[in-house]
Amino acid sequence: MQLTAIQKFLWVLVGIAGLTFVWGLLWMGPRSDQSGSSQDPAFSAAFELTDHQGQIRSEEDFAGRWMLIFFGFANCPDVCPTTLAEVAAVMDGLDGDADKVQPIFISIDPERDTPQALAEFVPLFDERIIGLTGTPEQIAATSDTFPIYFERIDDASAPDGYTMGHSSHLFLFDGQAGFVDSWPYGTTAEEILTDLRKRM
Amino acid sequence: MTKVYLSAVTALMLAAGSGAPAVAGSKDVVVEGAWSRASIGTNRPGAAYMTVRNAGDEAVTLTGIETDLAMRPEVHRTSTSDQGVSSMAPAGDIRIAPGETVALEPGGLHAMLMMLQRPMVEGEAFELTLSFSDGGEVSVEVPVLGMTARGPKD
């Protein structure tokens, strides 16, 4: 009897571990609701961070508009400027529909990326792009909300002795902040624009 | 006999070649399509892109880069994992087989320009020198394009 109870308990643990694993594999946020209809988004964008002009911004500020969100750091010379340049080209390509889309760059390097540092980086690609940053704790929390990963990589030859590894996907959220789609790094602005136009 | 004589002459010519890239491969290296993006000031590193083609019939090895624009220029490789996590690290020596082209392009290899000595200004250009293991060097003029450039033609 005693053993069976322990066994049951262990099986529950195994079940929880399994579910957690699958959950991780699906890269779903903690707010995901798998019991709902298939229409439900896998996760929703949620953040409260400081923009490059020093204002607090949350996903609610962009309700009713599509959000293009990506993660990076201003000291990144390759992937981040490339993605910013693609997003700038997407915004240009949207023409009159550009005001229906809010592009957002979230820093995963809060130590260096103060609002001021972002102000002299992000809007130079396209002034419609908003740069967001926060305290290290706030930024750490974004990887709980979004299915992203980032890490500090010590590299003696890099500026300040470190560089960052980070998820380089570009995420699309709908007007209710629900996840819609993501594009891997390297997707051209033209492809993104085509996908986006189909959705809008 | 003529053959032996010719080899001797060749050997003499090589010896006289003093340090300069001799028969080896780097003289057959062609660098094309170089470009870079403008920087904001000098606080953050820049990057330059180009293709390096080995038009010769011997392998060449790119061992380093130099420019007066940056105190610490280095060839880096960005890699992206299956999970979409991108990071970069020094690429080390890059061997280029005969007839092969190595592309330095966004998301792959790049000439990382650390400790900029002056801002990279759109419309300007800078010289970048590629060094090869045979002692040869190839210099290229890299134009600085706008921040939103996506390739050499932007």
Ligand SMILES: [Cu+2]
């Ligand atoms: Cu680099």
